[in-house]
Amino acid sequence: MAGKKRFGSVRQLPSGRWQVRYRDPATGLRRPDEKTYPTKTDAEIRLSQLEADITRGKWVDPDAGKTNFGEYADTWLKERGLADRTLERYEGVLRLYIKPTFGAGFVGEITTAKVRSWRAKLLEAKVGGATVAKSYRVLRAVLNTAVDDELIDRNPCRIPGADKEDSAERPVLTIEEVYGIADAIEPRYRALVLMAAFSTLRFGEFAALQRRDIDLELGIVRVRRAQAELQTGQLKVKRPKSEAGVRPVAFPASIVGELTEHLRWFGEPGSAGRVFVGPRGGRLRRSNFHDVWTAALDKSGLDFAHVLEETGADSVRFHDLRHTGNNLAADTGASTRELMHRMGHSTMDAALRYQHMRGDRDRLIAKGMDDAIKKSGIKPKKPRGRRKPPEDPKGTAGARD
Template sequence: MANNSGRRRRWGSVRKLPSGRFQARYPGPDGALRNAPETFETKADAEAWLVETEADMRRGDWRDPNAGAVNFLLYATAWIDERDLAPLTEELYRRLLRLHIAPTFGESDVKDITAPQVRSWRAALRKRGIKTTAAKSYRLLKSVMETAVDDELIRRNPCRVKGGGKEVAAERPHATIEQVLQLAELMGPRWQLMVFIAAFMALRPEEQAELRRRDVDLEKGVVWIRRAAPELCTGERAVGDPKSEAGKRALRIPPELLPEFERHLRWYAQEGEDGLLFVGERGAPFRRSTFGRKWRKARKKLGLDHLRFYDLRHTGNVLAAGTGASLRDLMAFMGHNSPRAALIYQHSTEEQQTKISDGISAAVVDIRTRRRRPTADETKEAREA
């Protein structure tokens, strides 16, 4: 097709459509002719677009506009399938995709998702009051679309909201030692050790669910955390490694809790070296639903409706920090990976772990002693008797 100077273009062509707008066509690297993704108001605009597209091809920056014609929901589902995710993480991703991402983008092609659409979608989620969920959903969408960029399905990630995936969580509540002791009493003798372990040793619920007799060494006063068994929404126990590599750890048992361990092992744990530490009344692994009902009833009685069982870990963290432990020792205690790579392979000393457990134990003993101490009236009555 001739250009404005009467010469035929050496690459690509421009033609006028019946609507009066102009269409640009060009040969791709495979020789097949392709239309520009949009039409142009003037012939000059169409030709300028062809010049830019040819330059992109020479630089290796060209992307096939049809490459992204892949259904987003199918692509995102495959993205999750292809990753070696922890069971709870996989469950979370599938739930976020199903409930919060797919309703907006599920029927779209990957290439058709735009930055303005992403901004509007995120804003709508936040207006519903689910800001934390909005941040998690945004991070998932951004990761999926970043892979689409790597797969050369799209040129640029449409998730470009600055800080869009940042969560600003409220300060987690934590129970006092007195409240922990009261909660343990209300939970009853079968479950009170779970409360103590969560609050005074900071174990995650899924780590407690897979503790076995062989993991408890009363002679050395140590509990080994080797495995975890998170319970999925289906009720399945997904037995595997702890949440992180740092989750595999040995923790000192606060001396004040040793009698609690001894009694629990004698009365409630499954028989055999490989027996589970915590089981229901019928001998089966405890279920989150059954335990949850007991927990909600106990916390309600104390007016602690806001306190999740997981929040007891925060109690343990606060108590451990109060012993003067270093950041590295706290991370070993909590089973967290360091934010700094240099600390990943450094381990807490046995002496410092003993200091943490002894410090927590001393605080528990102090509160228990105060609870058992007779009041002035009780002392007077005893004297008069």
């Protein structure tokens, strides 16, 4: 009953179905196809397809996909060389959202239909849309590597738009509101609030900032490193993960006096001294600063209901100062490329390509923000040579330890 062909053969099984047998290009041994077929014609068509795939180098070993996904994902994660915080986030995404569904199965068993079902169940379980999108991107990245490793023929993550995040709009504060929070917060953090709004650095970049990074005469802060706070509580200071993150950023002349006073009373001494420290001289921690920030919002007496209602946000966050500053910069006429530079979001190639325009144009952006501050009627503080530091409920002695 077996029909012979040069490349392989087909034969009818006792069940009446037809089996395809062909020579494995890797081992040279005969092997059966993964499926059987209802007719001899169907089997012969499949045999021709296999021969064509092997001839074109498109054949994928069916056994290659029989690799445990959970173990493969763990190996994938270790081999990425990711930054600590990114590694932590990816590990959490895999553990919480991906492995519960795919971890015990084989890589080759994951189909587009299964990915679609997995994503739908996450959304039905009220997992945030941004988290679902991130989980989808991580799964797709793992399976892209599986394609490269020839474990599967193609990536089953093929759902249009599943990788997109619809991030909620964040509040944009007025200059008066920024200064209202700065007035209400503990004195050692006043300059931090103003710099966050008018230089738009990230919290981790402020935590790693040193005196030598600030040029008060030119009104420029140079970002050279950033602090990462891991879930274990460990703090790590390292160079930003991309070249775009290493950048000079101009800030308005209106806050030079504020920053001068801050460095005098609260900054650590020496060129390598940290600009922003905690009340006992410890490093800034996002987890600890949250309570300070919340207390300042309450003490300011400002009503943020209007801006929260407009955006759908549940609270005003410290990071919203960065968002506010970026909007102020845009209002001065800054181009998209210039905004990306200030934010540290451009790619390495883009950062190098537009490096020639950074100095003068960025200072013009800062001047435009300065004009907006003056127009608001705020009268920034200037250095007055005080003999006593501003009142600090937790004292300043620790800052100089």
